[in-house]
Amino acid sequence: MGRKIKIGRNDGCPCGSGKKFKQCCEGKVDWNHVVRSNSSEWRNHLSVRGRNLFFLERVFTALQLDKEPAPKSLQNFKAAFTPAAVREINEAIVEMWPRGLDIEPLLRSSRVDVSGLYVGEYERDLLIRGVSRHSMYANKILLVDPFIHPLSVRDNYNAILHPEQFRTQTLKNIDIWFHLMPWIEAGIVEFIRTPADFDARLNWNSLLKQKQKFDENDELKRLLEESAKTKVEELKERDGIRMTVLSAPDEYIRKIFREAKLGTEKVDEDAFIKYVHELRKQDPYYLDPISRGDGKRGWSEFHITTSGASYDIAKLTASLTGSYLVTDLPTRWKEIELDRAENGIGTGEWSALAKAFHNLDLKYLDGLELTHALSLRNEGRLQNLRTFLYRVWRAAASGNPFGEQNVQHLADELTTRVAEAEEEWKQIDRDLIKWLGGEAAAGLLASGPLIASGNAAFLAASLAVAGSTTLITSTLKRKGFPEKFPAAFFMNLAKKSKK
Numbered sequence: 483m484g485r486k487i488k489i490g491r492n493d494g495c496p497c498g499s500g501k502k503f504k505q506c507c508e509g510k511v512d513w514n515h516v517v518r519s520n521s522s523e524w525r526n527h528l529s530v531r532g533r534n535l536f537f538l539e540r541v542f543t544a545l546q547l548d549k550e551p552a553p554k555s556l557q558n559f560k561a562a563f564t565p566a567a568v569r570e571i572n573e574a575i576v577e578m579w580p581r582g583l584d585i586e587p588l589l590r591s592s593r594v595d596v597s598g599l600y601v602g603e604y605e606r607d608l609l610i611r612g613v614s615r616h617s618m619y620a621n622k623i624l625l626v627d628p629f630i631h632p633l634s635v636r637d638n639y640n641a642i643l644h645p646e647q648f649r650t651q652t653l654k655n656i657d658i659w660f661h662l663m664p665w666i667e668a669g670i671v672e673f674i675r676t677p678a679d680f681d682a683r684l685n686w687n688s689l690l691k692q693k694q695k696f697d698e699n700d701e702l703k704r705l706l707e708e709s710a711k712t713k714v715e716e717l718k719e720r721d722g723i724r725m726t727v728l729s730a731p732d733e734y735i736r737k738i739f740r741e742a743k744l745g746t747e748k749v750d751e752d753a754f755i756k757y758v759h760e761l762r763k764q765d766p767y768y769l770d771p772i773s774r775g776d777g778k779r780g781w782s783e784f785h786i787t788t789s790g791a792s793y794d795i796a797k798l799t800a801s802l803t804g805s806y807l808v809t810d811l812p813t814r815w816k817e818i819e820l821d822r823a824e825n826g827i828g829t830g831e832w833s834a835l836a837k838a839f840h841n842l843d844l845k846y847l848d849g850l851e852l853t854h855a856l857s858l859r860n861e862g863r864l865q866n867l868r869t870f871l872y873r874v875w876r877a878a879a880s881g882n883p884f885g886e887q888n889v890q891h892l893a894d895e896l897t898t899r900v901a902e903a904e905e906e907w908k909q910i911d912r913d914l915i916k917w918l919g920g921e922a923a924a925g926l927l928a929s930g931p932l933i934a935s936g937n938a939a940f941l942a943a944s945l946a947v948a949g950s951t952t953l954i955t956s957t958l959k960r961k962g963f964p965e966k967f968p969a970a971f972f973m974n975l976a977k978k979s980k981k
Contacts, residue, residue, distance in 0.1 A: 498532020602809035626790035870968035
């Protein structure tokens with residue numbers, strides 16, 4: 483018998499959803515019994531967020547990062563990705579997402595008012611850029627876990643059985659997880675798995691259907707070929723040195739150096755090798771090869787490029803989670819566009835808005851961070867901004883909602899609304915300056931952001947000193963400004979980006 487415990491209605495739900503027990507599992511799961519039983523049953527009742535958080539705990543343990551708050555150096559961090567650690571991390575995937583898991587109810591439990599399912603480029607910085615942008619109006623962003631489920635592939639490609647061949651890929655995936663960990667803890671991002679991980683026939687049929695669709699559609703085929711060519715060039719530029727020079731044995735590099743006659747008076751063979759060694763240390767994804775024990779150098783490794791899920795599987799998953807699809811891949815947008823008339827995934831406004839908003843070339847949007855997403859939620863302004871963006875989109879969109887021209891239309895419309903907010907803010911300042919005079923108004927205007935954010939102490943002090951109807955009116959206008967002009971959110975971003 484386990485220790486006695488009583489979960490209160492206002493306690494955090496043990497499933498890890500981030501909600502109170504009374505708002506989540508009360509009446510559905512007898513957590514008091516589950517916890518007292520001291521069995522592994524509790525894992526069966528974890529929410530998606532709970533599984534994410536438990537997986538991260540297992541990762542920290544596998545990499546021995548639980549023994550220190552953070553790795554002392556990049557070298558120490560990379561060295562932690564041993565075959566044993568890689569095996570343990572992938573075992574945690576199976577533990578959190580076991581073969582017999584009923585995935586559909588779990589995915590349905592992640593439903594919120596507005597959520598986006600991202601199925602696009604999984605290069606870390608691009609992925610975070612997409613999450614940051616779409617979190618400005620979506621309650622939640624769902625991402626398909628970049629890890630291949632070990633039990634969904636043949637033994638030859640199973641990272642539990644062959645961890646030495648997945649060290650670099652595991653490092654890249656964990657890098658994504660760690661960068662998005664604060665978003666997971668905040669309940670804004672969740673890594674999910676799709677039904678295809680638990681149904682081999684479903685996965686195979688989806689692949690066949692995708693192949694047939696692209697074979698029969700010349701436009702999709704052309705976009706795919708163009709995207710593939712672009713991707714190859716990007717990989718060469720981003721990973722070319724790592725995949726060729728850094729991964730080559732020193733002996734081979736020395737041979738090439740001599741044959742190409744690269745030596746100069748300032749750079750000899752040894753100096754060049756020393757430079758390569760330094761590049762290896764600085765590269766975030768280069769891992770020193772490990773001995774195979776048979777006299778051979780290192781192991782060949784798998785390098786995996788993913789977009790999360792095929793379109794068919796993404797549609798199915800989105801229907802379970804109640805999400806719209808968002809991507810940064812031209813072929814995927816075209817699939818959504820072509821399919822929008824046949825099912826509810828692409829027919830709504832959110833996917834079309836998501837495409838335009840994702841592609842907006844407005845520098846201040848590149849500065850979006852978790853703090854912005856949290857402030858919108860903590861201040862209760864997310865719904866207001868979402869409604870505003872929807873109205874702006876409806877005013878901007880014309881013709882085909884997925885047409886490229888709508889990106890510029892949305893940019894123009896949003897810029898106009900921001901300019902209107904700026905003018906209104908300036909008018910409030912002009913009215914106050916006109917009444918108080920320049921010097922007296924300057925001190926008050928300097929504290930304008932405090933008033934606008936609802937700082938009660940400053941408001942009370944201002945009224946006590948001035949005792950003026952004009953000042954009261956000005957103060958109240960500032961305080962209610964974000965509600966009346968949601969574009970003020972982007973106005974403040976634009977101002978900060980200019981500093």
